[in-house]
Amino acid sequence: MADRVFVVGVKHGRMTTSQMERSFEELVRLVNTAGGQVAASTRQDVKRIDPATFLGRGKVEEIASLVRENNADLVVVDEDLSPVQNRNLEERLGAFVLDRTAVILDIFAMRARTGEGKLQVELAQLEYLAPRLVGRGRMFSQQAGRIGTRGPGETALEYERRNIRDRITHLRRQIEKVRASREIHRQKRKAVPIPMVAIVGYTNAGKSTVMNTLTDAQVFVEDKLFATLDPTVRRLRLPSGRDVLLADTVGFIRRLPHQLVAAFKATFEEIAYADLIVEVLDVSDPDAPQQVKVVDSVLEEMELNQKPRILVLNKCDRFEKFYTDDDALPVSAMTGDGMGLLVEKIEGMLKSGFSRMRLYLPYARGDVLCMIYRIGHVYSAKHSGKHVIVDCELPEKYANKFRPFGRTRSLSKAQ
Ligand SMILES: Nc1nc2c(ncn2[C@@H]2O[C@H](COP(=O)(O)OP(=O)(O)OP(=O)(O)O)[C@@H](O)[C@H]2O)c(=O)[nH]1
Numbered sequence: 001m002a003d004r005v006f007v008v009g010v011k012h013g014r015m016t017t018s019q020m021e022r023s024f025e026e027l028v029r030l031v032n033t034a035g036g037q038v039a040a041s042t043r044q045d046v047k048r049i050d051p052a053t054f055l056g057r058g059k060v061e062e063i064a065s066l067v068r069e070n071n072a073d074l075v076v077v078d079e080d081l082s083p084v085q086n087r088n089l090e091e092r093l094g095a096f097v098l099d100r101t102a103v104i105l106d107i108f109a110m111r112a113r114t115g116e117g118k119l120q121v122e123l124a125q126l127e128y129l130a131p132r133l134v135g136r137g138r139m140f141s142q143q144a145g146r147i148g149t150r151g152p153g154e155t156a157l158e159y160e161r162r163n164i165r166d167r168i169t170h171l172r173r174q175i176e177k178v179r180a181s182r183e184i185h186r187q188k189r190k191a192v193p194i195p196m197v198a199i200v201g202y203t204n205a206g207k208s209t210v211m212n213t214l215t216d217a218q219v220f221v222e223d224k225l226f227a228t229l230d231p232t233v234r235r236l237r238l239p240s241g242r243d244v245l246l247a248d249t250v251g252f253i254r255r256l257p258h259q260l261v262a263a264f265k266a267t268f269e270e271i272a273y274a275d276l277i278v279e280v281l282d283v284s285d286p287d288a289p290q291q292v293k294v295v296d297s298v299l300e301e302m303e304l305n306q307k308p309r310i311l312v313l314n315k316c317d318r319f320e321k322f323y324t325d326d327d328a329l330p331v332s333a334m335t336g337d338g339m340g341l342l343v344e345k346i347e348g349m350l351k352s353g354f355s356r357m358r359l360y361l362p363y364a365r366g367d368v369l370c371m372i373y374r375i376g377h378v379y380s381a382k383h384s385g386k387h388v389i390v391d392c393e394l395p396e397k398y399a400n401k402f403r404p405f406g407r408t409r410s411l412s413k414a415q
């Protein structure tokens, strides 16, 4: 049976009322995604944070009686609580209390499918839970299976507390191994240089739908938050015949828990290695302007804001639009509107990193010619004596690879 959840919206610091409302609505969606049922809710404008409970004393009493009245068994607060505040609130409210981070972690735990995803989520869960288990171990085991207690980290609750540190160390090592093997894959990918395009954006913006429409990848699409956890990579053939790799990635959200960012570092690295970023925005969401800012700041944090980027205004088939940008491309991944233009734009952006070259390939090197066809654009290939003379356009960053083919020279920069 679904948990009956009491949700507490919080406004504090420089937050405006409308920012508080958006964050609150998002938390309600997060709770629903986690399988909870919102029984009732309240908001508080926190002027002075009470270090013991975060919320003011009067408010805590009011919530306690509302929780009883509405028969709620779980209270979710739209704020990051310290382990002590979390515990104190539970005592005073007589209910299980979760903060925003715990709900997001829980959804990730539900969604983790691959071995790597599970390792990353378990690490994030344990990092979060370890300081909170003091005196709560039994409470957690009584609550087993409910929101906030599920997923790979669940088994850890059976461990002795001192073993949790060992488990964390073990997980870190395992994740490091996965990272190393990813690095090997990446090196292999570099050996067959195909440009990589990463699709990024706020959760539920339509990233997987864009991926599916472009490549019929059949990635899981759902009107819920964090439908995608593991990066999927597919090949896309551009109109010129050149191939690129398209990577669908995990969605961003405001106040992405730092435990998750740390644990999912390897996943986010896929974006770091991309040649181009396609940022997908749901323009039909009233929260769109805020979501653009969140994505910007996450990319900035990852030092990726200098990377070439295309902003795609998705869900244009919907009536209401809450964001405009003349440089951005309006599309509907669902109806396919504008998707042709997106492909052209991807091609155009990638081209600006290409150089026009003339290569002299010995006949025996059909393999190199194949590679040129795959990663570049061939204007002409003429047979002459011992060579095929190829007039082509190749990614600048791989140009060195082709230097051995004799009289290679840059003719002109492609525009
Ligand atoms: N009306 C409309 N709905 C869309 C469009 N693109 C995606 N959607 C819907 O938006 C919801 C989310 O789409 P996804 O592709 O799963 O979004 P995502 O960005 O991959 O989400 P996460 O993986 O959860 O971060 C689904 O219900 C889609 O059907 C569109 O162009 N128009």
Ligand SMILES: [Mg+2]
Binding pocket: 207, 208, 209, 220, 221, 227, 228
């Ligand atoms: Mg997705």
